[in-house]
Amino acid sequence: MGIDRVTARAAIEGDPEALREFWRTHRRWAAAIIMSHMPAEAELDDLLQDVATVVVERISEVRKPERLRAWLRSVAINTARTAGRKQSVRRRAMRELAPTATDADRSEERARARDTARGQAKRVLELAMRLHPDYREPLLLRSLHGMSQRMIASTLDVPETTVETRLARARKMLREEMAFETDLEDLTIAKPRSRA
Amino acid sequence: MTLTREDILISRIVDGSSEPADWAELQTLAEDDPEALLRLAGAQRREADLRESFGAVLNDADEIDLPLGHTATVYTFRNRLQVWTGWAAAAAIALAWLTAGGVLRPNSTTSTVAGWSPAATTDEAFEQYQMMGLAEGRVLGELPKMMIQVERLESGQAEVTYLRRVLERRLVTDVYESGVDTQGRPELRPAQLTGSRANDAL
Numbered sequence: 001m002g003i004d005r006v007t008a009r010a011a012i013e014g015d016p017e018a019l020r021e022f023w024r025t026h027r028r029w030a031a032a033i034i035m036s037h038m039p040a041e042a043e044l045d046d047l048l049q050d051v052a053t054v055v056v057e058r059i060s061e062v063r064k065p066e067r068l069r070a071w072l073r074s075v076a077i078n079t080a081r082t083a084g085r086k087q088s089v090r091r092r093a094m095r096e097l098a099p100t101a102t103d104a105d106r107s108e109e110r111a112r113a114r115d116t117a118r119g120q121a122k123r124v125l126e127l128a129m130r131l132h133p134d135y136r137e138p139l140l141l142r143s144l145h146g147m148s149q150r151m152i153a154s155t156l157d158v159p160e161t162t163v164e165t166r167l168a169r170a171r172k173m174l175r176e177e178m179a180f181e182t183d184l185e186d187l188t189i190a191k192p193r194s195r196a
Numbered sequence: 197m198t199l200t201r202e203d204i205l206i207s208r209i210v211d212g213s214s215e216p217a218d219w220a221e222l223q224t225l226a227e228d229d230p231e232a233l234l235r236l237a238g239a240q241r242r243e244a245d246l247r248e249s250f251g252a253v254l255n256d257a258d259e260i261d262l263p264l265g266h267t268a269t270v271y272t273f274r275n276r277l278q279v280w281t282g283w284a285a286a287a288a289i290a291l292a293w294l295t296a297g298g299v300l301r302p303n304s305t306t307s308t309v310a311g312w313s314p315a316a317t318t319d320e321a322f323e324q325y326q327m328m329g330l331a332e333g334r335v336l337g338e339l340p341k342m343m344i345q346v347e348r349l350e351s352g353q354a355e356v357t358y359l360r361r362v363l364e365r366r367l368v369t370d371v372y373e374s375g376v377d378t379q380g381r382p383e384l385r386p387a388q389l390t391g392s393r394a395n396d397a398l
């Protein structure tokens with residue numbers, strides 16, 4: 001994955017074709033980075049669009065072609081974190097405005113969320129989104145076709161052994177989260193019906 | 197959370213980065229705890245699920261393109277100029293003419309053009325020409341300056357001779373090409389253009 005130095009240089013200089021090539025080859029990668037750092041409620045499409053705009057407006061600030069990917073990662077992370085701060089403020093405001101939910105409300109909410117979950121695959125991704133970014137990022141990057149542990153280590157600027165450990169932890173956390181969710185479901189199913 | 201040896205081995209196998217020795221080690225562990233293989237199967241299922249659902253999300257992401265529409269020209273223009281400026285600085289030719297003018301502000305709009313005032317310097321005039329041209333759609337951008345020569349003067353200054361190339365476009369009704377007639381004399385004749393595309397306004 002990636003583009004050659006000449007194309008990278010041309011992209012920095014503003015050549016539209018080179019820019020498009022850079023974006024085509026890095027769009028999914030940027031999406032993975034955003035997803036690794038964005039709050040679960042945020043919309044990936046919106047944030048990726050924001051990143052695309054920053055790429056167009058500020059790519060000329062990159063001085064060295066070899067720093068292009070690192071720069072794009074910074075842009076993606078900043079965009080995702082900014083969205084996180086906005087979400088956080090919105091959540092706080094909503095909490096203050098909304099009536100206090102009872103435990104029963106919350107339980108119903110969870111049950112509805114489970115009902116509307118679109119299958120096992122979606123559920124795994126939802127759980128992955130709850131992991132800390134340190135674990136989520138290598139896990140999602142590994143799910144990108146062709147991203148090796150070595151490439152991930154280079155992207156995150158950490159040793160390969162760290163990537164391996166983080167992946168193992170991420171997978172274990174996923175397993176434990178899944179088990180926890182299943183236990184919750186079992187409890188809900190086993191709950192006796194109220195008398196008529 | 198503590199990672200066990202089994203966690204590492206399962207992760208490697210799921211990852212596709214395992215060695216035969218890793219498999220052998222996991223099998224040895226499974227002899228004492230057969231559920232280790234169930235945990236491996238579960239991990240593989242989750243990995244496949246994750247790739248499937250993440251892949252679907254990324255397919256949606258493929259729809260997002262760079263906003264390179266009408267602004268591309270302005271953008272390209274500005275960047276080329278910045279790159280040129282950077283090059284000049286690196287070459288240590290710190291000349292005022294490089295930064296004194298010619299930097300196009302991409303956010304300038306037609307309304308700015310409407311309130312134009314006469315230029316005080318040639319740089320200002322050139323900048324005004326570019327901005328008005330961009331607003332009208334006639335100027336597409338400026339190509340990088342081409343250095344012709346640099347001479348050191350007795351005064352200690354350097355005289356730089358360079359070429360500025362501006363890309364313009366215009367809509368015309370008739371297009372001619374140069375050629376020669378049957379007697380070898382130069383002539384202009386109507387050009388045959390192949391292909392066509394939709395009109396976009398100047």
